[in-house]
Amino acid sequence: MRRIALPLCALLLAGAACSCRQTPADIQKHLQEQLITAKPGAVIELPEGKFHFDRTLSLTVDKVTLRGKGMDKTILSFAGQKEGAQGLLVKANDFTIEDIAVEDSAGDALTIQGGTNIIVRRVRAEWTRGANPANGPYAIYPVECKNLLVEDSVARGAADAGIYVGQSENVVIRRNRSEYNVDGYEIENSENVDAYDNIATHNTGGMGVFNLPNLPRQGGKHVRVFHNQIVDNNTPNFAPVSLGPIHDLPSGTGIYVMAIKDVEVFGNKIQNNNTVNVFLIHYDTGVGDSLRETASSPITQQVFAPGDKRYYPFLQQVYLHGNDISGGGKSADSRIAVMKAMADALGGSLPDILYDGRVDPAWPKKGANPGDICLGNNGAASFLNFDAAGGMKHPVRDVKNYTCALPALSAVSIPSLAAASPANGTSAP
Amino acid sequence: MLARHRIAPRFAGFALLGLACLAMVFSGCDFSFHRDVHLYLEAPFPHKLSAWHLFTVARGRLTPNARVLPYDLNTPLFSDYADKYRFVWMPPGNSAEYREDVPFEFPVGTIFAKSFAFPADGQPGEERLIETRLLIRTRSRWVPLPYIWNASQTEATLQLVPDPVPIRYTDAAGRARDFTYQIPNTNECRECHDNNKSLQPIGPKARNLNKDFSYSDGAANQLARWTAVGYLRGAPVPAAAPHAAKWSEPSSGSLDERARAYLDNNCAHCHQPGGTAGYTGVDFRLGHFDPAGFGVCKHPNSAGNMGDRRYDLVPGHPDDSILVYRLESTAPKIMMPQIGRAVVHTEGVALLREWVTALQGGACGLATPR
Numbered sequence: 073m074r075r076i077a078l079p080l081c082a083l084l085l086a087g088a089a090c091s092c093r094q095t096p097a098d099i100q101k102h103l104q105e106q107l108i109t110a111k112p113g114a115v116i117e118l119p120e121g122k123f124h125f126d127r128t129l130s131l132t133v134d135k136v137t138l139r140g141k142g143m144d145k146t147i148l149s150f151a152g153q154k155e156g157a158q159g160l161l162v163k164a165n166d167f168t169i170e171d172i173a174v175e176d177s178a179g180d181a182l183t184i185q186g187g188t189n190i191i192v193r194r195v196r197a198e199w200t201r202g203a204n205p206a207n208g209p210y211a212i213y214p215v216e217c218k219n220l221l222v223e224d225s226v227a228r229g230a231a232d233a234g235i236y237v238g239q240s241e242n243v244v245i246r247r248n249r250s251e252y253n254v255d256g257y258e259i260e261n262s263e264n265v266d267a268y269d270n271i272a273t274h275n276t277g278g279m280g281v282f283n284l285p286n287l288p289r290q291g292g293k294h295v296r297v298f299h300n301q302i303v304d305n306n307t308p309n310f311a312p313v314s315l316g317p318i319h320d321l322p323s324g325t326g327i328y329v330m331a332i333k334d335v336e337v338f339g340n341k342i343q344n345n346n347t348v349n350v351f352l353i354h355y356d357t358g359v360g361d362s363l364r365e366t367a368s369s370p371i372t373q374q375v376f377a378p379g380d381k382r383y384y385p386f387l388q389q390v391y392l393h394g395n396d397i398s399g400g401g402k403s404a405d406s407r408i409a410v411m412k413a414m415a416d417a418l419g420g421s422l423p424d425i426l427y428d429g430r431v432d433p434a435w436p437k438k439g440a441n442p443g444d445i446c447l448g449n450n451g452a453a454s455f456l457n458f459d460a461a462g463g464m465k466h467p468v469r470d471v472k473n474y475t476c477a478l479p480a481l482s483a484v485s486i487p488s489l490a491a492a493s494p495a496n497g498t499s500a501p
Numbered sequence: 502m503l504a505r506h507r508i509a510p511r512f513a514g515f516a517l518l519g520l521a522c523l524a525m526v527f528s529g530c531d532f533s534f535h536r537d538v539h540l541y542l543e544a545p546f547p548h549k550l551s552a553w554h555l556f557t558v559a560r561g562r563l564t565p566n567a568r569v570l571p572y573d574l575n576t577p578l579f580s581d582y583a584d585k586y587r588f589v590w591m592p593p594g595n596s597a598e599y600r601e602d603v604p605f606e607f608p609v610g611t612i613f614a615k616s617f618a619f620p621a622d623g624q625p626g627e628e629r630l631i632e633t634r635l636l637i638r639t640r641s642r643w644v645p646l647p648y649i650w651n652a653s654q655t656e657a658t659l660q661l662v663p664d665p666v667p668i669r670y671t672d673a674a675g676r677a678r679d680f681t682y683q684i685p686n687t688n689e690c691r692e693c694h695d696n697n698k699s700l701q702p703i704g705p706k707a708r709n710l711n712k713d714f715s716y717s718d719g720a721a722n723q724l725a726r727w728t729a730v731g732y733l734r735g736a737p738v739p740a741a742a743p744h745a746a747k748w749s750e751p752s753s754g755s756l757d758e759r760a761r762a763y764l765d766n767n768c769a770h771c772h773q774p775g776g777t778a779g780y781t782g783v784d785f786r787l788g789h790f791d792p793a794g795f796g797v798c799k800h801p802n803s804a805g806n807m808g809d810r811r812y813d814l815v816p817g818h819p820d821d822s823i824l825v826y827r828l829e830s831t832a833p834k835i836m837m838p839q840i841g842r843a844v845v846h847t848e849g850v851a852l853l854r855e856w857v858t859a860l861q862g863g864a865c866g867l868a869t870p871r
Contacts, residue, residue, distance in 0.1 A: 097664070101662045101664070104661075104662045104686060104688075105662050107688070108661050108662065108686065108687055108688055110662065127683070127833075128689075128840075130686075130688040130689065130692075131688070132688050132691055146691075153652040153833050153834075154681075154833060155683050155810060155833050155843075156833055156839065156840060157833060157834045163691070163695075163698070177833035178805075178832070178833040178834035179805055179833070180803070185777075185780070186698065205806050206805070206806050207805075208805055208834065209803055209804065209805050210803065211802070215780050216780050231805065231806065232803075238780075239780060284802070286782045286793045286794075286799060287780070287781075287782045287802065288774065288779060288782055289780075290779060312805065312806035312807065312809065313807075313809050313810070313811050314800075314801060314804050314806060314807030314808070314809070314810055314811060315800075315801075315804065315805075316800025316801065316802070316804070316811070317800065357613075419746060445632050488758075
């Protein structure tokens, strides 16, 4: 491996030698040059210090490691960014970034696009002013990646999701902390994902697992969410309206699972999320309702109804078991009228597990639970199928028809990281 | 290894070449009397632009050397009102293969040179060259090389991460311009030029080149001229080739055709499958109009704060359309394109506003459209 010590060397060591006194512009230029001229196999080491950048830093060379001295010691600050939409933008394979912070970028803090074999380790991505609609949408934003590991990282302040994974496959997200974002974690249009031992707290919503239409990669599935702490996600929603559905995410959502199949949620602590701890929904409930004003427009119907022929909006084969779910639903977000109205109709609070009950008439399986929404051993968690399709006329509180089990999903295997996932991520107590 | 292709000097012998070298030594200027383009196909690429012998320069004006063919486009990318001077060169005996819809298939050794200039402040009629971007078709791939002009306008040097350049002048219409011009670094070149991780030319497509150009020997259609000089094979007669509208000339196409040509050349290099913004699902290529793919009533999927607007494109309502909002902004993250623009293209925005206003389909159900 080739190691490169950045000529940042003494640069911020208080101008010890005149020859080493570099301006922020020099540092920016040197680091960008290093990223451009790096050879595959290079390890670029960044010293301690806070370094200022006013345009996007980018990397396109494969097999590069970018390493700092710690997420609180080596800080790439993009405060006052003048050009570029991202902080750090990576379009390369076999990329590792570790022990670095990315702060206050204009848009997404760390974007990794289209890479295979990607490791994000002990990275902090943050907007230091806290929750603000003008913050970038995503803190850690890998999209269209394969064989991706995000671990021991921290995300704060994102106006959409702190840690996002989109249109990706073979993904492990573990031991991260995501807080004070609109959404703590988003797993979108992705396949074969393990998210475990993470903390999601003080976000608007803790975690979303879902598929959306009109994106190139469709058919996300096979997601395991286990041993996470998804607690106290009650921050008021600060997403701008242009962020679409996420703008309508109720404050106080624990985990929501939407328009996807093969999802196993187990051994999590999901507590004190004030609107609803667990929200199991069809696309129309999560997104469509926020767009219901659009129904009158023929062209919109074309876009949102059958527009994307590849998109399947129903939820099915979700197994929620062995979770510690409590203390949620006590004060639904009054900003989201439909949730508030439902809570009022139910005497002021929502149950722990809320399911919209939308089923596809085309499913061959009939009966009370054709979508295989299975609940098992979730303690005293309360349940409601609120019958969204039937105008909430026939709600079902009895969990009996949903007490079932599904085969455990297999652990994610990342070939380049043989030990990425526990050998057997089976059910928790 | 240095690969050099030389066109044998047709009129000059060694004596003249020697004279030229002598002149170089005394003038200290490398842009002198070379008649032949030098091609470099492998790194390290020359530090000086003059080493390529593509053109001579005098007072900010570039004069192409033999076989260096100037061209322009029906609807170009807007770049802060910079004047752009485009040239193409191919090794003798080599030609590009015609393609109807995508950039031509160019031979190894093709050089594109695109120079950016602004009016020189306080010197009417004079221009100041800022940068010349070369795009070289090497044996394995296209390589982008940004050369930055010196203040005395005698030479440009290769810089991987060029510094921003302050630009200040008053244009022909009397408008004062004062901004910082950001020259893309070589990674940023790829932001626009990459498709499926492979760097490609953008401009030289049939529909964009199919127009007359004022050559030194008179006006001629570019496709015909490229064919005549041996740079293009397989092209139909110009009348049978696709033809994009010129965005600023109503006589060249309908409002829709001009707006679509503008989007094709200012947005579609990223917004197409395989492009940098392919993951957004938005596709602005000419000839494609799927409403969702054009952002009609579509939520952006990774935009930031867009002025309280919900949808990319709201037919009939430019002030509700994020597309227009982003073109009217120069703030990083908000503006589109994301790089390469520091000034709002007032006339381009006006065209798109008119186009959005004329689009039919309803206001995406917005209760109170603006």
